[in-house]
Amino acid sequence: MPPNLREKVLKAAVKYIADSGPDGLSFRQIAADAGVSHQAPYHHFGDRSAIFSEIALQGFRKFTAAMSAPAHVDEDSNLVVRMCERYVEFALANKGHFRVMFRADLCHMDESPETQRAADDAFGTLLQAVGEILGPSASIDEIRVQATAMWSVAHGLATLLIDGPLENKIGKVSDRRVLVRAVARRMIDGITSH
Amino acid sequence: MPPNLREKVLKAAVKYIADSGPDGLSFRQIAADAGVSHQAPYHHFGDRSAIFSEIALQGFRKFTAAMSAPAHVDEDSNLVVRMCERYVEFALANKGHFRVMFRADLCHMDESPETQRAADDAFGTLLQAVGEILGPSASIDEIRVQATAMWSVAHGLATLLIDGPLENKIGKVSDRRVLVRAVARRMIDGITSH
DNA sequence: TCGCTTGACTTGATAGTGTCAAGTCGTGCC
DNA sequence: GGCACGACTTGACACTATCAAGTCAAGCGA
Numbered sequence: 001m002p003p004n005l006r007e008k009v010l011k012a013a014v015k016y017i018a019d020s021g022p023d024g025l026s027f028r029q030i031a032a033d034a035g036v037s038h039q040a041p042y043h044h045f046g047d048r049s050a051i052f053s054e055i056a057l058q059g060f061r062k063f064t065a066a067m068s069a070p071a072h073v074d075e076d077s078n079l080v081v082r083m084c085e086r087y088v089e090f091a092l093a094n095k096g097h098f099r100v101m102f103r104a105d106l107c108h109m110d111e112s113p114e115t116q117r118a119a120d121d122a123f124g125t126l127l128q129a130v131g132e133i134l135g136p137s138a139s140i141d142e143i144r145v146q147a148t149a150m151w152s153v154a155h156g157l158a159t160l161l162i163d164g165p166l167e168n169k170i171g172k173v174s175d176r177r178v179l180v181r182a183v184a185r186r187m188i189d190g191i192t193s194h
Numbered sequence: 195m196p197p198n199l200r201e202k203v204l205k206a207a208v209k210y211i212a213d214s215g216p217d218g219l220s221f222r223q224i225a226a227d228a229g230v231s232h233q234a235p236y237h238h239f240g241d242r243s244a245i246f247s248e249i250a251l252q253g254f255r256k257f258t259a260a261m262s263a264p265a266h267v268d269e270d271s272n273l274v275v276r277m278c279e280r281y282v283e284f285a286l287a288n289k290g291h292f293r294v295m296f297r298a299d300l301c302h303m304d305e306s307p308e309t310q311r312a313a314d315d316a317f318g319t320l321l322q323a324v325g326e327i328l329g330p331s332a333s334i335d336e337i338r339v340q341a342t343a344m345w346s347v348a349h350g351l352a353t354l355l356i357d358g359p360l361e362n363k364i365g366k367v368s369d370r371r372v373l374v375r376a377v378a379r380r381m382i383d384g385i386t387s388h
Numbered sequence: 389t390c391g392c393t394t395g396a397c398t399t400g401a402t403a404g405t406g407t408c409a410a411g412t413c414g415t416g417c418c
Numbered sequence: 419g420g421c422a423c424g425a426c427t428t429g430a431c432a433c434t435a436t437c438a439a440g441t442c443a444a445g446c447g448a
Contacts, residue, residue: 023217036427156351156353163296179339183342221436223433232399
């Protein structure tokens with residue numbers, strides 16, 4: 001009866017994870033909600049970890065697309081600030097994907113090279129952007145350190161905002177933007193004044 | 195027969211989490227390993243989430259202690275760099291605790307006010323340290339933003355190093371120190387040149 | 389000493405879970 | 419007509435947390 005059970009299951013899983021986290025996720029419950037037998041989803045994903053790999057794969061692709069999209073008019077003019085902002089906004093807008101993307105214990109990257117490659121691409125996007133800022137004179141090591149710095153800030157902010165102690169303290173998008181920009185500004189000042 | 199089952203269970207749980215993450219943790223398995231019935235641990239903790247709350251509580255206390263310890267001779271002279279370093283080193287040295295501390299879904303802070311308070315204390319330590327750096331002229335908002343920036347960097351680095359894509363890339367303590375210091379230096383430059 | 393609580397368990401049962409192993413059933417193809 | 423194959427279903431297994439009763443020794447007031 002359902003035109004595409006696979007999509008339906010995937011969507012339900014992402015929604016559940018966004019609401020309640022990945023741990024309580026139950027294949028059987030999803031199957032019951034979709035009105036199919038408890039083994040129907042298993043047919044499409046084979047394994048509990050397979051659905052997480054798939055979600056992570058989608059997530060990394062969406063992530064890379066979001067990061068490398070052309071600059072919008074109401075975004076910060078600075079590239080690094082913009083990327084930090086996008087990183088955090090992506091995480092907040094795609095909780096269901098983001099919560100899985102950095103959980104190696106769920107994804108089993110080694111069994112899903114596609115997901116691994118999508119993750120590498122995502123990091124590549126970051127490296128490239130930082131390389132552009134620093135200019136051609138920067139060493140690969142320098143770029144790597146700066147990219148790691150930027151990534152850490154954005155990732156730390158995102159996780160603290162989603163699951164951490166900042167969870168309910170900064171709910172409004174406008175407030176979040178102010179915070180992210182303020183934090184990222186410090187970073188970029190540090191980088192360029194180096 | 196065992197002098198203190200509670201401690202034994204707690205220790206086993208922390209070790210398991212450090213090795214394999216919190217998700218596969220089984221009360222029954224721990225009980226079996228300890229040579230007691232499957233309900234014995236349940237008597238001490240009442241609930242699966244209770245043991246996570248306890249671990250988080252211990253973690254936050256150890257964390258606060260580690261952060262506010264007097265400066266050691268081979269540490270960076272800069273306070274913020276030192277705190278970032280300690281943060282990351284704490285996370286790496288206490289994976290079992292750290293993995294639980296920022297997982298609100300596991301801890302149920304609202305049911306364990308003690309753990310909540312310990313977490314607040316930890317954030318208080320950070321705020322205080324940043325306040326000292328900025329001096330008495332800094333506004334509370336400014337301190338908060340800077341503390342969040344520092345926290346984000348340290349937290350992002352720690353999580354990326356423990357479970358993220360940097361997991362196996364920077365294993366050596368010496369390399370880690372170089373990276374953390376380099377990243378933190380950018381931060382502090384950004385803060386003081388503000 | 390009797391009765392009673394209380395802490396530290398044990399035993400048994402229940403519901404829910406992922407996963408293995410067989411079916412079933414309609415569609416398309418040679 | 420025969421047959422493979424995708425998309426399921428049904429049934430069973432081992433494992434899990436959790437509820438509900440025991441058991442059993444230590445401690446204590448009367």
